[in-house]
Structure formats: structure tokens, C-alpha cells
Amino acid sequence: MAAARVFLKEIRIEHTLFALPFAYVGAIFAGSPTVSQLIWITLAVFGARTAAMAANRYLDREIDSRNPRTARRALASGTIAPEIMLWACALGIALLVAAAWQLNPLCVKLLPVAALGVLLYPLCKRFTWLTHFVLGAVDALAPLGAFIGVAGTITPPALLLFGSVTVWVAGFDIIYALMDLPVDRQQGIRSLPARFGERSARVLPIALHVGMVVMLAVAGILAKAAWPYGLGVAAAVALLLYEDRLFEHSENLYVLNERIFTANMTFSVIFLLTTVAGFALK
Numbered sequence: 001m002a003a004a005r006v007f008l009k010e011i012r013i014e015h016t017l018f019a020l021p022f023a024y025v026g027a028i029f030a031g032s033p034t035v036s037q038l039i040w041i042t043l044a045v046f047g048a049r050t051a052a053m054a055a056n057r058y059l060d061r062e063i064d065s066r067n068p069r070t071a072r073r074a075l076a077s078g079t080i081a082p083e084i085m086l087w088a089c090a091l092g093i094a095l096l097v098a099a100a101w102q103l104n105p106l107c108v109k110l111l112p113v114a115a116l117g118v119l120l121y122p123l124c125k126r127f128t129w130l131t132h133f134v135l136g137a138v139d140a141l142a143p144l145g146a147f148i149g150v151a152g153t154i155t156p157p158a159l160l161l162f163g164s165v166t167v168w169v170a171g172f173d174i175i176y177a178l179m180d181l182p183v184d185r186q187q188g189i190r191s192l193p194a195r196f197g198e199r200s201a202r203v204l205p206i207a208l209h210v211g212m213v214v215m216l217a218v219a220g221i222l223a224k225a226a227w228p229y230g231l232g233v234a235a236a237v238a239l240l241l242y243e244d245r246l247f248e249h250s251e252n253l254y255v256l257n258e259r260i261f262t263a264n265m266t267f268s269v270i271f272l273l274t275t276v277a278g279f280a281l282k
Helices: 002-010 014-030 035-059 061-065 082-103 105-126 131-151 156-187 192-196 198-222 228-249 253-280
Strands: none
Touching (some): 002 082, 014 035, 014 131, 035 061, 035 105, 035 131, 082 105, 082 131, 105 131, 156 192, 156 198, 156 253, 228 253
């Protein structure tokens, strides 16, 4: 049990819970998902997130060991063996494949793109400061994949959902990178704060989240969602204002990131509930 707890902590199992609400939003945008479809979508997200986090820990184990903030992570410190993460990658991808197979043929056809993104995005930080947007796009595969899993096609609202989650995740990942700014520069890690400075990392996330609000609003209009959906868009605006206030008053980057993570997780649940209501009444 102790080993299992260490493993679950290492792969940040709560990030799966963070990704699920928008996956369900994608399914709702597609129509009326069945219980079976929702179960397979849940398993697909769980498999993809497990594989992604395991790949991240495996590929970054040496980088993490040289960073005081991450040196105590289980893989970086040698608490668990690297092979465990390789097995987690394999099992996570296997679960993703099985779920895609149960949903529809288009999911299966697009599976290689998703699998490569899930497994290889950690390498991007070695080459480009656009790594935050790659991570955002990988996370945005959850709502897009769920939409495809139910509808069997891709529509403009689905692409807007994909774009909104991409910039949403990229925004708070840029904020997250602020904690490692000095170490990233020492190690040659490519991040937006390392490339353009701390000021850019305090301005761009707000701009990206403005883009998220706009895309979510347009997606709802195109999908003809009822008025409760607008409450979710209003929640996105409230999140934006809260983040801006945090930047003004939070000097401790660790506290800032904890509060932003909690606020964004809360928002994702609220947006799911307003989307359910908005599509139930349309």
C-alpha cells in the first residue's frame, strides 16, 4: 500500500480529476453521451494522464534530481525504480487504446497522434519555450477526444473547446514555471519565463485566459447552448479577475501556484455543471 501511495503521488493522480470535467464537457457538446461512452471516456483520460505523468517523471528524472524543488520526487531520489514508470506508460497507453477501440473508428485512427503527444511532450522543454502550449494541446485532447468518441466527427465547437483548453492549461503552466526560473536557466531548460523573463510570465497567462473566455463563449453560441452555459463563461471571467488579483498581492510563488491550481480545478467543475444545465435546457 505504501508503494502504491508513493506511485499515485508521483503521477499526481489529482491531475486526472482536473482533466475529467472538460472531457465530459466535450462529450456533452457532442450530443447525449451514453453511460457506456462516459465510462470509456473516463478510462481513456485516466490511461492517458497516467501514461503522460509517468513519461514526464521518467524522462525528467535527471533534471528533477538537480532541481531543489523536485529533487525529493520518488524517481529523482531513487525511492522507486524507473522501470515502474515505463510499465505505467505501457499500461496507460493500453487502457487508452482499449477505450478508443470501444468508442468509434475515428478515435482509433487519431490514436497515434494522441499517444505520441502524451509520451513525448516532456521532451519539448529541451528544445522550445512553446512547451507550455504543447502541454496545453495534450491536455486539450481530453475534450476533443471525448467529443469525437461520442459524435464520430469534428465540428467548429469541438475545435474551439480544444483551443480554449490549450490556452487555459498553457497559461497556468507558464505561471507554474516561474517557480523554477533560476534553475531552468542554469540547466538550459526552455520555458517562456526563462526565455522572456518573469514579467512576461505574469502578463501572458492573463491574456491567454482572456482567449479562453472568448473561445468558450463562441463555442456555446455555435452549439446553441441555453442560458446556464453563460454562467460558466461568467465563472471563467471571475477566474480571470481572481488570477489578476493574485498576481498583484501574492509574493510567494508557491502560494500563488497553489491558489491558482485550486481556483482552476474549482472552475472546471463549475463549468461542467453549467454546461450540463445549458445543454439540458437547449
